[in-house]
Amino acid sequence: MRVPVLAGNWKMYMTPTESQSMIDQLIPLIEDLQNRKVVLCPPYTSLSVLSKAIEGSPIQLGAQNMYPVDEGAFTGEVSPKMLQALQCSYVIIGHSERRQYFGETDSSVAEKTLKALQYNLTPIVCVGETLEQREEKLTEPTIEIQIRKGLAPLVAGQFEKVIIAYEPVWAIGTGRTASPEDAQDVCAFIRTIVASIAGDEAQKVPILYGGSVKPENIKELMSQPDIDGALVGGASLKAESFARIVRFEEQ
Numbered sequence: 429m430r431v432p433v434l435a436g437n438w439k440m441y442m443t444p445t446e447s448q449s450m451i452d453q454l455i456p457l458i459e460d461l462q463n464r465k466v467v468l469c470p471p472y473t474s475l476s477v478l479s480k481a482i483e484g485s486p487i488q489l490g491a492q493n494m495y496p497v498d499e500g501a502f503t504g505e506v507s508p509k510m511l512q513a514l515q516c517s518y519v520i521i522g523h524s525e526r527r528q529y530f531g532e533t534d535s536s537v538a539e540k541t542l543k544a545l546q547y548n549l550t551p552i553v554c555v556g557e558t559l560e561q562r563e564e565k566l567t568e569p570t571i572e573i574q575i576r577k578g579l580a581p582l583v584a585g586q587f588e589k590v591i592i593a594y595e596p597v598w599a600i601g602t603g604r605t606a607s608p609e610d611a612q613d614v615c616a617f618i619r620t621i622v623a624s625i626a627g628d629e630a631q632k633v634p635i636l637y638g639g640s641v642k643p644e645n646i647k648e649l650m651s652q653p654d655i656d657g658a659l660v661g662g663a664s665l666k667a668e669s670f671a672r673i674v675r676f677e678e679q
């Protein structure tokens with residue numbers, strides 16, 4: 429009932445020319461696939477190129493961030509209206525790198541999530557614990573606070589339009605992946621928290637795992653009942669590895 433979502437977060441990689449070349453290689457590798465949502469989130473500077481390149485393909489476009497105001501004197505920022513005009517359907521909100529380096533908080537996540545929904549952008553709301561929090565057995569309380577505060581302004585009917593990505597900070601770009609069982613336990617916990625806020629809508633919310641996802645581990649992760657997809661960083665930069673992830677192909 430929940431269609432798998434495979435989202436590539438290109439972070440601050442890929443020029444427009446490199447983006448064009450990657451998408452030209454990727455589309456033929458995945459265009460026959462059914463029953464998948466495939467999303468690419470390039471840097472802002474590649475959105476225009478990709479919005480044309482994905483036309484007629486199964487790939488959808490997302491941004492890595494946005495500023496929660498329609499327009500205005502906010503030098504260096506990009507609004508949801510601008511993302512919508514570039515055919516974006518998704519936007520990553522509150523990635524741990526945004527929280528760590530750019531001061532994003534649960535309250536900015538809440539504001540951005542609500543604004544994204546107002547522009548029909550599907551927010552991919554990121555949550556996850558640091559290594560210290562994990563070692564102090566604070567994974568669940570940390571994530572519960574991130575979800576309750578991040579989704580605080582939403583009302584009935586809006587929760588099912590949100591995607592949540594569980595990304596343990598210690599697993600991002602480190603080659604260390606949470607075991608499928610650990611990732612499942614946290615994703616199941618996330619669904620319980622969402623259900624306590626949103627009732628039955630929680631069953632419709634895709635919950636993704638992110639953190640060193642690669643072709644070698646995608647199949648096992650996807651076999652877990654509460655893992656509905658992946659938010660992929662490094663392995664989404666090459667067409668072949670991302671295609672294998674999208675296809676759940678280890679080899």
Ligand SMILES: O=C[C@H](O)COP(=O)(O)O
Nearest residue numbers: 437600601639640661662
């Ligand atoms: O948004 C993606 C995550 O930060 C995971 O990145 P990674 O796959 O390079 O570990």
